[in-house]
Amino acid sequence: MQRCLNLAENGLGRVAPNPMVGCVIVKKDVIIGEGFHRSYGEAHAEVNAINSVKNRLDLEEATLYVSLEPCSHHGKTPPCADLILESKIPRVVIAQTDPNPKVAGSGIKKLREAGIEVSVGVLEEKAKELNRRFRTFHEKKRPHIILKWAVTADGYMDSVRPADKKGIFWISSPESKKLVHKWRAEEGAILIGKRTLEVDDPSLDTRDYFGKDPLRVVLVGDKELNPNRRILNDGKPTLIIGKKRGGYDSNYVEFSPPHCEDLAESALEALHERNINSVIIEGGAYTLQHFLETRIWDEARIIQSTRTLGGGLEAPKIPQAHSASYSFGTDNVFLYRNK
Numbered sequence: 609m610q611r612c613l614n615l616a617e618n619g620l621g622r623v624a625p626n627p628m629v630g631c632v633i634v635k636k637d638v639i640i641g642e643g644f645h646r647s648y649g650e651a652h653a654e655v656n657a658i659n660s661v662k663n664r665l666d667l668e669e670a671t672l673y674v675s676l677e678p679c680s681h682h683g684k685t686p687p688c689a690d691l692i693l694e695s696k697i698p699r700v701v702i703a704q705t706d707p708n709p710k711v712a713g714s715g716i717k718k719l720r721e722a723g724i725e726v727s728v729g730v731l732e733e734k735a736k737e738l739n740r741r742f743r744t745f746h747e748k749k750r751p752h753i754i755l756k757w758a759v760t761a762d763g764y765m766d767s768v769r770p771a772d773k774k775g776i777f778w779i780s781s782p783e784s785k786k787l788v789h790k791w792r793a794e795e796g797a798i799l800i801g802k803r804t805l806e807v808d809d810p811s812l813d814t815r816d817y818f819g820k821d822p823l824r825v826v827l828v829g830d831k832e833l834n835p836n837r838r839i840l841n842d843g844k845p846t847l848i849i850g851k852k853r854g855g856y857d858s859n860y861v862e863f864s865p866p867h868c869e870d871l872a873e874s875a876l877e878a879l880h881e882r883n884i885n886s887v888i889i890e891g892g893a894y895t896l897q898h899f900l901e902t903r904i905w906d907e908a909r910i911i912q913s914t915r916t917l918g919g920g921l922e923a924p925k926i927p928q929a930h931s932a933s934y935s936f937g938t939d940n941v942f943l944y945r946n947k
Contacts, residue, residue, distance in 0.1 A: 609703055609731045612675040613738055615644040615653070621794040621819055622647050625885045627676055627706075627742040631657035633697075635670040654678055654688040658695055671699040675735050677706040677728075680715040689715045692724070699725040703735035707746040741795075744906060745885035750876045752886040754795065755896055755908040756788065759923040765893060766921040776808045780911045783937035786816045791909065793819025796884035797847075799875060801895035802828045809837055812890070813844065823847060823884060827871040827895060847882075849875045872898055896924045908944035911936075 615630030623645045631653035633641035643656025678688035705713055719726050744752035758779040759765050766777050792798055793814045805826050813821045824839050828850030839846050846861045849871050853863050866874035879887055899905045908926055930942040
């Protein structure tokens with residue numbers, strides 16, 4: 609099962625909104641086939657594993673290990689439970705049941721009713737951790753929320769600068785910038801507030817790392833944006849949460865009026881409606897603090913540099929101890945989980 613989880617992780621950033629799934633097929637303690645879900649809309653892990661077995665007759669004496677309950681409904685692909693039955697595999701071991709209401713035990717039920725021996729719960733907690741984005745989306749009906757910011761060694765995230773001084777104020781190292789772009793490639797969306805867009809004029813893409821760009825989301829409210837901001841003109845998908853439709857509306861810049869007074873809540877609803885199961889929040893300080901104060905967040909990732917400012921815009925404060933930390937180049941990275 610650990611091999612299943614290792615394989616599944618290869619789908620990070622590629623299979624969403626589907627879960628990451630790995631599958632291993634064993635006969636007489638020897639792996640005879642394996643596979644994982646490689647990309648959204650393509651074959652599932654069980655299909656790839658079964659297709660990798662050279663002698664299909666071996667399946668009739670094999671055990672199939674899979675990190676998530678086999679699907680039992682028609683989606684982009686046919687049900688994996690049906691393929692397992694057709695392949696006459698006698699035993700299936702599953703890490704966790706599927707939190708998606710379309711499955712939620714029905715795949716297990718179908719296999720057992722057909723006479724297949726099914727075991728559930730092997731490395732279950734590890735499997736749940738791997739697919740925490742997928743679980744949050746289905747269990748909490750919103751995207752999995754990751755807060756991220758950079759902070760100086762003395763606790764500041766920006767300098768005090770005059771109104772006419774625009775552009776990103778870099779705190780972390782070039783190596784950490786690549787790490788952040790990797791993080792972006794792993795999530796479905798990236799969100800900022802209006803002031804961050806106006807002051808920093810960021811691209812919010814993955815140019816320093818291979819991988820897809822996340823959907824850019826900006827909380828605007830009742831103000832209008834400067835139409836010259838780069839994300840409004842670069843041809844990449846952007847979602848504006850605001851009350852006034854400005855001249856930035858186009859075939860790739862989408863305008864969405866807020867569902868309620870809370871712009872953050874409206875953004876989460878809009879993302880859930882668009883089947884996006886994760887979002888990384890990158891600023892600014894007010895937007896990050898809002899998520900912290902409302903306790904609507906799941907993870908926080910803070911990059912602390914060695915430089916100091918002696919004053920400026922104070923970084924948000926996390927009301928709990930970090931769950932893990934590590935060094936990355938000259939910076940330190942602190943990881944938090946909302947308890």
